[in-house]
Amino acid sequence: MLDPTRVSDLLGVPVEKITDRGSSHSWTLHHVRLADGREVFVKAAHDQAGVFAAEAAGLRWLAEAEGGQGVPVAGRGVPVAGVLAADDHHLILPWLPAEPPGPTAAERFGRELAALHKASPPTAYGASWPGYIADLPLDNTLTDAESGDAWPRWYAERRLAPFLARASGHLSGPDVALVERVITEIDDLAGPPEPPSRIHGDLWSGNVLWSGGRGWLIDPAAHGGHRETDLAMLALFGAPHLSQVLGAYDEVAPLAAGWRERVPLHQLHPLLVHVALFGGSYRSAMVEAARAALG
Template sequence: MRLERLLGTGVEDVHDLGSSHSWTLRRASLADGREVFVKAARDQAGVFAAEAAGLRWLGEAGPGTPVPDVVAADEHMLVLPWLHSAPPSREAAERLGRELAALHIGNRPDVYGAPWDGFIADLPLDNTPDGRPWPAWYAERRLEPFLRLGARHLSTGDVRLVERVMADIETLAGQPEPPSRIHGDLWSGNVLWTGDRALLIDPAAHGGHRETDLAMMALFGTPHLDTVLGAYDEAAPLADGWRSRVPLHQLHPLLVHVALFGGSYRASLVEAARASLG
């Protein structure tokens, strides 16, 4: 069995957990007593390499970074520790806010992007390291490519609206901030509540703007979000006007959803683009 060869130990039991995008999900009990989570596919070398690299890189931000360890990875699978989930609590949310702030301001990268080829879901994500200011990087590396991918689901007016945001982004982006190590796909489904804390899984990690992670948490609803944000802002105060920039940072994930799932996300995208422009 491939998993046994990868881990160097026997596998006693495997439970099928279904699928996500183009990979299967399983829980495995190992002969050495460990339980692990296994994401597998016939050929997902780039996706699994990016996820493993991202988790390890986020972990380099400093002690207490809220990400799981990588047990093993190859071109066909990614193996993580099995994490027992629990209902979200205010205490865990407060801790998440502090730990996310520490991740964002600790051991910052020098440039935007990352030194590996990125993916968000199973779509390529341009991580070419880029020393330009964030607004130009965000427009060129995050908005424009996914606007092209999703354009078939949008009207000409919708495309022009997003292009207006891109043209005015220097004005809309707020005061400059240095790059942060960000999760990059921090919707509520990628926050795993484990009891006394929450861990971040399935990253599209890269050097980006820290407001992006917070905006993504708000996009589809994260439990106890006000508590997370309050603890975050206390630990690493956010720049004036950050709430007004939430729609700007949500444009990229919404364009990704339009590209992946079609016109059902069009109205949300248009609303965010209009709100970005004020």
């Protein structure tokens, strides 16, 4: 699906070599070497204009946080892969050679993630562009955060309810009723009010690329949201050195009391996404999270 001529046109440099790196969802992945010696990462698809536009917008918005560079410059900026180019069929990012993460890199990532969440906070939950998670649409309708307690209803109405509907074909009646109870009781489950933060929105371990002694954010579903969502996602599928990440994060941006008990609430949306995408194999994990969220 990658068009070398189009990639050359977007970057203004001829393509010298393409190495295929498999596929994900509806797109293919490629490592490309350019004639000027640079290496880039390319996602390619027949038509993923909405998905690629949302990813590019999210990466740029995260990188615009105060002090952010959005490019792999060691020692400064938020840890966000910079967008080199994007169109309806390609998304082009710098090539970041992967490496195994260690405790020191994990601590740095925790500090940088906390700084990102604190920097240039948005005034609303949601985002100004149509969202996607994988290739499923996300309702990013903006909701003003002035009241201080807007997030619970936003999360229930824009994340839980739509994906409960998408996943319902793989769930039993009691399963659906359980999540509906979470939605009904969301105000009591959400914890103390938090202002919105610039969050990644899909920060499972596979969306942190470890390179150059730090963790880089890739594949976001970025929006103004609750910072505990990113931390809960890191825990969902077992991010490496998670205790070091969380410890360093809490030093920079201390978390509200009871945040660990709220992890299942924040994991409920991504688990509903997984049920919608992959079927009943994620049903039991989703049900367990809903029960834990209710206490």
